[in-house]
Amino acid sequence: xxSYVRYAVAFGLIFVAALSRLVPHPLNFTPIAAMALFGAVYxxxxxxxxxxxxxxxxxxxxxxxxxxxxxxxxxxxLIGFIGLWLKNRKSIFTxxxxxxxxxxLFFVVTNFGVWLTGTMYTKDIAxxxxxxxxxxxxFRNTLAGDFFYVAVLFGVYELVVRYAEKRNVxxx
Numbered sequence: 001x002x003s004y005v006r007y008a009v010a011f012g013l014i015f016v017a018a019l020s021r022l023v024p025h026p027l028n029f030t031p032i033a034a035m036a037l038f039g040a041v042y043x044x045x046x047x048x049x050x051x052x053x054x055x056x057x058x059x060x061x062x063x064x065x066x067x068x069x070x071x072x073x074x075x076x077x078l079i080g081f082i083g084l085w086l087k088n089r090k091s092i093f094t095x096x097x098x099x100x101x102x103x104x105l106f107f108v109v110t111n112f113g114v115w116l117t118g119t120m121y122t123k124d125i126a127x128x129x130x131x132x133x134x135x136x137x138x139f140r141n142t143l144a145g146d147f148f149y150v151a152v153l154f155g156v157y158e159l160v161v162r163y164a165e166k167r168n169v170x171x172x
Contacts, residue, residue: 009160010042011051013153018055020149022062028141032056033102034149036076040083041090042157049080071113075106095154096147103139103146111135 017031035052043051056076060069079102086098111132114120121127 005164007043007047009157010038013157014039014051014055017149017153018059021059026141026145028138029145029148031145031149031153032072032076033079033099033106033142033146034153036079037083037086037095037098037102037150038153038157040080041087041154045084048084049077052076052080067117068110068113071110071117072106075109078105078109095150099146099150100143103143106142106146107132107135107139 014035017035020031032052032055035055036049039052040048053073053076056073060066066072082098082102082105086094112128114135115123115128115131118131121131
C-alpha cells in the first residue's frame with residue numbers, strides 16, 4: 001500500500017474521531033489522546049503533531065474555547081512525543097502502556113491547569129490535592145475513552161492496511 005493511501009486512511013480516521021467530539025458523549029470520553037498517539041505513530045514528523053492538534057482546534061472552535069485549553073493542547077503535544085517513542089515499538093503491550101501513560105499525563109497536566117488558572121481551589125498544596133481528588137471520577141472516562149479510541153484507530157488502520165496488502169489493492 002503506498003504512502004498516499006496510508007495517509008488518506010489515517011487522515012480519514014482522525015477526521016471521524018474529531019467529529020465524535022461533536023456528538024453527545026460522556027465527559028472526558030474523547031478521541032484526542034488516541035489521535036495524538038495515532039498521528040505520531042502513523043504520520044511522518046511533519047504531520048504527527050499538526051493533524052491531531054488541528055482536529056482539536058477545529059472541534060474546539062465549534063464547541064467553544066476555554067480557559068485551560070493551553071494545558072489541554074500541551075498535554076496532547078506531550079502525548080504526541082510519547083507516540084513518537086511508540087512508533088518503532090508497537091506491540092499490544094506498548095500501545096496499552098503508552099495509552100495508560102497518556103491518560104495519566106492528561107490527568108496531571110490538565111488538572112494542574114484547572115488549579116493554576118481557576119478560582120475553585122486555594123493556591124497551595126492542599127488546594128492542588130483537592131483539585132486532583134475532585135477530578136478522580138472523571139479519570140475513569142478518560143481511561144475508557146483513551147483505550148476505546150486507541151483500539152479503534154490503531155485496530156481499524158492495521159486491519160485496512162493488512163487487507164489492502166493481502167488483496168494487493170495498492171502495491172507498496
